Amino acid sequence: MKVFKSILVLFALSFFSCELDDGEIVPSPDPNSGLWYNAEKGYILNIKDEKTDLINITNGGCAYYVPNFKPEDFGYRLEQKDSTILLRPSFSSIADIVFTAEETDEFCDVLSMEPNNDPMVNYNYFWNFFNDHYAFFELRSINWEEFSGFEDIVTEANFYDTLAAIVYQFEDGHITITDEANGIEINAGAPKLFTRLNANLSVDNKAANEEELVALIHLKLELIQQKYLSNGFKSSATTNMVYGMINDQIGYLNILEMDGFGTDINNEIAAVGKEMTAALTYLKSLGMSKLIIDTRFNTGGIDQVSVEIASRFTTEQRVGFTKKARLIEGFTPVKTVNFGPKGDEQFTGEIVLLTSPITASAAEVFALCLKDMPNVTLVGEATNGVFSDILEHRLPNGATIGLSNEVYADSKGVVFEGVGIAPLQEEFLVPLLTDDDIQRQVDSGILKTIAILE
Secondary structure, eight states, X not given: OOSSOOOOSOHHHHOOOOOOOOOOOEEOSSOOOEEEEETTTTEEEEEETTEEEEEEEETTEEEEEETTOOGGGGTEEEEEETTEEEEEESSTXXXXXXXXXXXXXXXXXXXXXXXXXXXXXXXXXXXXXXHHHOSOTTXXXXXXXXXXXXXXXXXXXTHHHHHHHHHTTTOOTTOEEEEGGGTEEXXXXXXXXXXXXXXXXXXXXXXXXXXXXXXXHHHHHHHIIIIISTTOEEEOTTSSEEEXXXXXXXXXXXXXXXXXXXXXXXXXXXXXXXXXXXXXXXXXXXXXXXXXXXXXXXXXXXXXXXXXXHGGGOSSOEEEEEEEEEETTEEOOOEEEEEOOOSSOOOOSEEEEEEOTTOOTHHHHHHHHHTTOTTEEEEEOOOOOOOSOXXXXXXXXXXXXXXXXXXXXXXXXXXXXXXXXOOSSGGGBOOSSOHHHHHHTOOHHHHHHHHHHO
């Protein structure tokens, strides 16, 4: 288990734009050949004969993102609508990705691209990708112009060290740099997360590295199962959820990830719905009247999974959150995501939601949906503070770079990027890892929730 995982290339994670008006949709087994451009993501579809390449583009050039792109592998299908090409998602709550036939030669010659390892070329693309799409320079106190012109100082030897030194200043866990061929994996939020999780541990108990931190978290999970679910528990088929009874009245649902419930991206929502029905049916059969939902170990996944789970805890339509995406000099129109009662089983009794610095991304979206409900109390620590889907591009050398390009807000318009969602009452602030918990072999977060619910 990685404490803070880097999300892989899944279009269902990365794309969530403005919805289109209904219109005539024509299935497109043979779409128009040529170049089709989406400015919001900085992507080009190069359609020729029976082959489609997905290309990423910025003012710094372009590179192959997914050669021989097959939309169905990412939960999409390719269709035509009037004078546009659409990528239509499996999830109904995600809007189409719209490509128009626009001239792109001013950026690069798409038809003659070759891999390029020149560090100056790659740095130029890196800088322009952030300049075009990153949404939080001001919020994270970054003067991006300071890093312009570094093409003159980067070399093959210092290239990734230079990029790492820059992105670590953001403290943003959704900024990632991965070059599998060279064993490079950089997460800009990892140092801050490591510091936050160690903050309440003495020298004797502090984790010295990621492996030791993962070991501490595993011990915490084992403690929960052995001490608080000692009468037995069940898990989802893919072990993404664990659930059981704390006592005769209080149920416990630990949601470990917001993805991976289905056999593939196309049946993810149906699978999580089935698992939620099974969990709630089981807990109710054991007499559950109150519930602890634990997201302290959840690093995220798919927003639509979070919304699907949230829909099991309400009896009315609610605003979950809003979002907009950075687009060169401005933003896309704001999209509002609503959720309402869904599925065969609901629970609307008293709920305590446990959060921690590990609670990130789609897990924070879940917190956005639940936090203002009158029957929900937050306990734990502030979440990680990284809400945006990760927009990914490839550098000309083949390395993958991801960044935060979307601004999420709650139903009142409040943005929690960089600070996270925290319990409102000071007495409900309970660290995930403490010396006292280790010494006494207890989980203070669960003990606090029991005290609240009893």
